[in-house]
Amino acid sequence: MAYAVEQECPQCGAPIGLEETDHLLQCPYCNVKSFLFAHDYYRLVLPHNAPDKEIIYAPYLRFKGNVYSCQGQTIGHRIVDITHLGTSVKGLPISLGLRPQAMKMKFVSKDTAGSFLRSSLGVADVLARVGKQVSGSGHLFHRAYIGDTVSLIYLPLYVEKETLFDAILNRPIVKLSQSEEGLGLAAMSHTKWRLIFMSTLCPQCGWNLEGERDSVVLTCSNCNTAWEAVEGSFSRVGLAAVPEEGKNIVYLPFWRITASAKGIEINSFADFIRVTNQPKVVQKEWENQDMSYWCPAFKIRPTIFVRLISQLTITPKDFKTKETVPRQGLHPVTMPQSEAVQSMKLTLAGSALTKKKTFPLLPEIDFAVKDSTLVYLPFEDKGHDFVQQQMRLSINKKALEYGRHL
Ligand SMILES: [Zn+2]
Ligand SMILES: [Zn+2]
Numbered sequence: 460m461a462y463a464v465e466q467e468c469p470q471c472g473a474p475i476g477l478e479e480t481d482h483l484l485q486c487p488y489c490n491v492k493s494f495l496f497a498h499d500y501y502r503l504v505l506p507h508n509a510p511d512k513e514i515i516y517a518p519y520l521r522f523k524g525n526v527y528s529c530q531g532q533t534i535g536h537r538i539v540d541i542t543h544l545g546t547s548v549k550g551l552p553i554s555l556g557l558r559p560q561a562m563k564m565k566f567v568s569k570d571t572a573g574s575f576l577r578s579s580l581g582v583a584d585v586l587a588r589v590g591k592q593v594s595g596s597g598h599l600f601h602r603a604y605i606g607d608t609v610s611l612i613y614l615p616l617y618v619e620k621e622t623l624f625d626a627i628l629n630r631p632i633v634k635l636s637q638s639e640e641g642l643g644l645a646a647m648s649h650t651k652w653r654l655i656f657m658s659t660l661c662p663q664c665g666w667n668l669e670g671e672r673d674s675v676v677l678t679c680s681n682c683n684t685a686w687e688a689v690e691g692s693f694s695r696v697g698l699a700a701v702p703e704e705g706k707n708i709v710y711l712p713f714w715r716i717t718a719s720a721k722g723i724e725i726n727s728f729a730d731f732i733r734v735t736n737q738p739k740v741v742q743k744e745w746e747n748q749d750m751s752y753w754c755p756a757f758k759i760r761p762t763i764f765v766r767l768i769s770q771l772t773i774t775p776k777d778f779k780t781k782e783t784v785p786r787q788g789l790h791p792v793t794m795p796q797s798e799a800v801q802s803m804k805l806t807l808a809g810s811a812l813t814k815k816k817t818f819p820l821l822p823e824i825d826f827a828v829k830d831s832t833l834v835y836l837p838f839e840d841k842g843h844d845f846v847q848q849q850m851r852l853s854i855n856k857k858a859l860e861y862g863r864h865l
Contacts, residue, residue: 461864462521462612464503465563469493469656476563479503479521480608480793480864481672482688483659492667493656494677496688500582500609502652503564504571505555507615507626514573514626516613518545519555520585524607525761525865527805528590529821531597532814534805536761538865539589542612545578550623550633551614558627559612566654567613575613582609601808601821603801606758606794606865655691662686662693669789673863676712676756676792676833678784685784685833687795696796696833699780703837709788709845710835711854712756713771714799717749717830722823723807725750728775736812737773745775749829752806754799756792756833759862763854768802769809774850785835793863796831 461478468475468486475486479501485492495501507514519542528535542555565571590602615626622631659668659677666681676696678685686693700710725731729745753771755764803826811817838845844853 461523461608462503462559463563464501465565466495477672479564479610483670483672483674483677484656485672492659494659494668494688494693496655496657496691498652498690500611501654502567502611502613503559504567504613505558505564505615505627506562509615509617509624509626509629512617512619512624512626515616515618516573516575517548517551517616518576518578519543519612519614520545520578520580520582521559521610521612522582522585522589522607523865524609525605525764526590527603527605527761527765528599529601529805529808529818530599532818533597534765534808536765538761541585541589543580543585543588545580545585545611546576547579548576548623549636551616552632555612555614558614562627564612567652568654573615578611598819600818601804603805605764605798605801605805607798657688657691657693663695668693671791673793674791675795678789680784680786683783697831698782698784698833700783700785700835701778701780701837702783702785705839707840708837709790709840710785711790711838711845711847711859712792713834713836714754714756714794714796715751715832715834716754716796716800716803716828717751718803718826718828720750721825721827723820725807731807731810732773735773735807735810735817737810738812739773742775752803754794754802754806756794756796756799757790757859757862758793758865759854760858760865763858764802765805765809767852767854768806770852771850772806773810774852776850778849780834785837789835790859791863792833796833799831800826800828 461480464477470491471489473488482495521542523540526537544553617624617626621635623633625632661679664682666679668677670677676685676687685696685698687696728748729741731750754768838847846853
């Protein structure tokens with residue numbers, strides 16, 4: 460489940476409740492919108508109950524996402540939701556357990572009083588541990604982490620009589636063998652830690668950018684552009700849409716990633732169809748068509764994700780696109796392009812009909828991304844499902860809604 464966070468409005472100071480997966484903050488009092496940007500990941504503190512103590516914060520790495528593994532001849536997956544101690548100080552609990560779910564956290568800011576223990580465990584270390592929890596049988600050829608939330612959550616502590624206390628429960632945790640100074644306090648002045656509140660005006664035309672609270676890409680319907688946050692400012696994203704007439708149309712976003720491959724002969728769509736052994740007659744024009752890998756630009760359950768990336772990628776597309784933002788029915792982009800790129804080997808693995816032959820090639824393959832475009836495809840609302848007629852795709856509406864809370 461998503462953790463709750465409380466943040467003051469940068470404009471009027473009113474408290475705003477949000478979830479850890481939110482990026483677009485809209486103040487219910489003054490209506491001002493800001494886009495939250497962190498250089499690496501969100502840093503959050505659990506509230507303490509020790510007003511007169513000098514607080515020391517211990518870091519916990521939080522990972523919530525999907526781990527996929529190509530092992531033996533199957534693609535395994537698992538939804539992982541953990542917190543793991545990120546420092547080597549002995550005696551601290553290894554996980555935060557249910558605590559982050561029970562309390563409202565705050566972002567680390569210049570007003571957060573206290574000092575911070577250095578984080579000695581990197582994201583890669585935690586991911587390696589997470590990966591080991593996904594058990595399969597046979598040789599492991601590839602592992603991917605997709606659709607994840609990584610953040611640092613700080614547990615408040617204080618020292619009294621050479622004992623480390625939990626500052627939430629005011630209970631002793633461990634007798635210190637080192638001096639307090641020996642805990643290796645990290646300096647708080649790290650500029651990278653500061654959360655940036657970005658104005659949501661279109662950098663090109665000054666219009667208000669649109670999106671939902673969990674959107675990672677915002678759109679401008681005035682000048683038909685799409686934007687993602689890079690290093691604290693908005694950077695333009697390639698955009699295309701397939702306009703559709705009619706009622707009950709919703710537009711779901713997908714990343715179309717054009718790439719060349721090393722370690723395997725895939726330089727055109729025709730190559731991909733051949734390499735993965737599709738039961739299709741290779742059309743002449745496919746030989747000159749750059750290879751594009753498709754990936755949902757929204758979070759969705761792993762089983763559906765694996766089906767979609769393959770189905771989208773192997774289906775020939777004969778529709779025309781326009782560089783435009785559809786006027787209504789836009790589903791938010793909740794998966795950034797940087798994560799979609801992680802899915803390319805899975806697409807290949809999932810599409811291959813000869814897994815025994817293809818899986819051993821995976822470790823040697825290296826993709827070079829040439830272009831990525833956000834493509835809005837029209838789906839018709841058919842009650843339980845959204846259906847894309849040209850590609851014969853159907854996505855369960857409930858699964859799509861559930862995906863927003865993954
Ligand atoms: Zn406000
Ligand atoms: Zn604009």
